[in-house]
Amino acid sequence: MLDIKLIREKPDFIRENLARRRKPEYLEMLDELIEEDKKWREMKLEIDKLRQKRNQLTGKIRELKQQGREEELKKIIAEAKEIPDKIKELEDEIQKIEEHRRDLLLHLPNLLHESVPYGEGEEGNLVVKTWGETRKFDFQPKSHVDLMEKLNLIDTQRAAKISGARFYFMKNELVELEYALIQHAIRILKDRGFDLIVTPPLVKEYIMIGGGFLPTYREDVYKIEDEDLFLAGTSEAPLVGMHADEILYQDDFPLRYAGFSTCYRTEAGAHGKDTKGIFRTHHFEKVEQISITGPEQSWDEHEYLFETAEIFWQSLEIPYRKVNICTGDIGIVAAKKYDLEGWYPSQQTYRELVSTSNCTDYQARRLKIRYREKDGMPTKICHTLNSTLIAIQRGITCIVENYQREDGSIEIPKVLHKYLDFKEITP
């Protein structure tokens, strides 16, 4: 959510930033918002004046009552009786305006950092770094789907029978590989100063709104029927929501959390895309990084989170590239976003493994996560950041492809050997 005060003071600054997203509807929303806010303030003043008068009369009534001046008392009470209805009427009206204003604010995206490349769609994203050498195969590399099916590591057919498309059974060595990856991920994050946290997978609506998942991405999340609960698509939701309505201390910054949870996504907008295997599914386990900090440190922290992801993927020796996501592809919450894309030999291309976002104060303002330098000093809005470390199922697809052998067996990355009693997966 944008700062309404900044919108009042520097509407042109906001307008220019929103324009970079190449969506004219945002500019229309901004104009509407400014108009509504003006109305709101005028009405607020009117209501406050009425309340002031009511409070003054209430004071007089108290005095007159103590003095026992019945005549005057009756007159003033009669006068006072008229005010509540007027207030009520105006309150009903201002509430509508307020809701509309809030709705516009909830839909307007975050301000973009100046270093975000101007562009549209994936084509506009900017590769800023490439790491590792893509392996040269002297045979035709198989896809992760083929590899896993042949090795009896997944069963998507029967999963479809019980749950539908985009569900899966994970089997045998793959199960152990998952736990090895989780352990490895957690160990790295612990060493990098993160508190380890397993989160509730269900969260309330206001937390989903606060995180920016609602209302804009409503179709991407599962809702529990008859309950005020949604299945979180990422532990970012509960972890950022954890400090909602709190006032933190600057001395504690940065707060760093390593979240582990199952993530649930409808994948509503992805019909026909990546339908096979466990690359894109309705549920997956994810180890996530979250930071809460102040505006002075959040850009350094953004690099720190990405660096942490790099350390992890380098330890697995997966070739990847770092991509700066462009203005047209970044989504409403992040002010800047890097993706880490891993190499898929069967597709001869890089695919997203990690997304690292600085959400600046966008989520924190919605969730009222504030901080002080010290007790007694004024409160400020925090900055929140998030980054994947590894989404297990997606990550496994990349590992499997890069570590395949000609006979269809799979080597286990060296760094995981200490967690497993096998070094390869064979038929």
Added chain:
RNA sequence: GCCGAGGUAGCAAAGUCUGGCCUAACGCGCCGGCCUUGAGAGCCGGUUCCCCUUUCGGGGAGCGAGAGUUCAAAUCUCUCCCUCGGCGCCA
């Protein structure tokens, strides 16, 4: 799920029965100022949010959330949420 006790500002804590100088006391912590060579003590002001005002300042809201009664609600009524204790059930 049942019974009981609670939820008041950064922390702590009174007020609730009996509605009205509650402008939410007293305290701790912290910030600013005065004083001091410096620190401490002491004194003064401040320490949630919103609106008006260039400034000075003025006003409004807020006592877990929401609704209601009333000229007036932290205080009375209703619904809901959460915490703690006891009982029950349970992986």
